[in-house]
Amino acid sequence: MSDHDHDHDHHGHHHHDHSELSETELRVRALESILTEKGYVDPASLDLLIDLYETKIGPRNGVRVVAKAWSDPAYRERLLKDASAAIAELDYSGRQGEHMVVVENSPEQHNMVVCTLCSCYPHPVLGLPPVWYKSAPYRSRAVSDPRGVLRDFGVTLPDTTKIRVWDSTAEIRYLVLPMRPEGTEGWSAEQLAELVTRDSMIGTGLPKQPGEAA
C-alpha cells in the first residue's frame, strides 16, 4: 500500500538523498516529523487512517447499496425515505456520510451531484472524491451547463430528460440511485453490482449495460 517506511527521525531528511522529492513532498515529511516529535500525532494512527480510506472506504460500498436497492424493492423504499438509516443497515456510516439523501434517476429526471464550494462527497459510500470532482471545471460548470459536463464524460441524455443538480452546500451528502439497466430481470444483487459504476452514483455516468459487465 504505502511506501511509508521512511524514518521518523527528526533530522532524517537533511541527511538523506531526497533529491527526487519535490518541495511539497519534503514539506509534508518535515511537518509530520515536527507533529510527531511534539506529540500531536501518532504515525501509526496516520497509517491506519490511510489504510481505511485506501482499502475499506470506497465506491464498492455504494455499489452494494445500489445493487441492493435494485434487487430488493422494500430496501429501495427505505433508502429513498431515510437514506442514512438504510445505508447504516449495510454498515457504511460515518465521517462525511452522517446525513445521507439518495436521489433516484428516472426516464424523466437525471440527477447529478456537485459541491461548488469545496469537495463535499459521501465518503462512506464513495470513498474520497476523484480529482475531477474537486476541480474548477466541474465545480463551475455542473450547475450552469450540466449537459456540457455530461458530454465531457461521453454521456448524452434525451432533451426530454430534465437535469437535476444537487449542490452539497451543507453536511447533507447525496448519492444517485441510477436506473436499473434493462435486460437484468432475475439477476442477483451480486450480478447487478457488476453494472454499477462510481460515476453513475455521482450522476456523471450511467450504469454499464448487461453486455458490458466484466
Place this chain on the structure above:
Amino acid sequence: MDGAHDMGGAKGFGPVVPEPNEPVFHGDWERRAFALTVAMARPGGWNIDMSRFARENRPPEDYLSKSYFEIWLAGLETLMIERGLVTREEIEAGKVLSPPKPGVKPIAPNEVTPAIRRGGPTEREAKAPAMFAIGDIVRMKDIHPVTHTRLPQYVRGRLGTIELNHGCHVFPDTNSLGQGEDPQWLYTVRFDGPELWGKDGDPTLRVSVDAWESYLERV
C-alpha cells in the same frame, strides 16, 4: 466570503478531464497530508467550518494555482500556526524549535476507526418551529460576508422553492468563527435554470443548494 473557491457558474475553466483508473492518492505526500489533516482536527481543536475557511481564505491566484491537497496542507499550517501549535519558523526550517503546546492529546491507533465511523453529525435539537414549509417560495439573501459562509454567490438574490427540510443543523457562519453552533433549520432550495442563468438558462435544468434559515427571505 466571496473567494475563488465559490466557483458555481464561473466561466473559462475548460472541460472536465476524468482520469481513467484514478488512484485514491497521487503519491505518498497526498496520503500523509490527508491523514495529518484528519488526525490533527481533534487535538488542534478546530471544527470543519474553521478548516474550510482556512482553505478558502487565501488570494485567488494562490487558491487556483495550488493542487487540492496543497490547499489542504496550507490550511492545516494556518490552523496550527494560529493556535500556537507550531510556528511558521518551524515549518520553514522543517524541524522543532520550540516546546510542544501542553495538553494536546493525539488520536491513538485504537481510536481511529471508531472516530471515522462516528463522524461528526451536525443535526441538533430544534429550539423553534421552522419558518418555511415544503413548497414555499423564498428569496436567497444577497449577503457578502467577509468571513465563512455556505451561501454560494450564484443563488444570492434568486427565487427558489423549498423542497426538503433536513431539521436543525450547526450553522457554519458562526461555527467557523468560534461563536457557537447556533443550530438553524436547514432546507434544500430548488431553482429553475433560467432563474439562475437568465433567458438562455436551460429550461430543463433544476439546481438546488442546501441553505440555512437565516440565508432565506420570505417572498
